Amino acid sequence: MLKWVIAHPAATCLLCGTSNPDHMSDTLMAMRGPLPDKPMRRRMLRHMETIPGFSTIASLPWVPGKDALYHGRIRSAQAAARTATLR
Structure with a gap:
């Protein structure tokens, strides 16, 4: 694949x-x-x-068990970048 x-x-x-x-x-x-x-x-x-289950794969966490952590880091980095841009 x-x-x-x-x-x-x-x-x-x-x-x-x-x-x-x-x-x-x-x-x-x-x-x-x-x-x-x-x-x-x-x-x-x-x-x-x-x-079986292929149609639901897109709804699974990107990294099983770490999805919230990953998205939290992305959001933090985006917020820091916006703050730096506004200065």
Whole structure:
């Protein structure tokens, strides 16, 4: 699915991060072989839509268990930036 994201026309940069060596190996493998074309991306999406729970994934926390902390840090940084701009 990483190739699906990379191949999207709107994607200009993709940042991946992990501390799990197995995940890093999977990420590196996305650089091998061709990227999916538009028809293949459509088939990939149709497949994902058959997976139970896929339609609700967008409502899940970005980082499970840390969502409130993440959004709190973003709000604090935005408030600090607005304060600095007003000075």
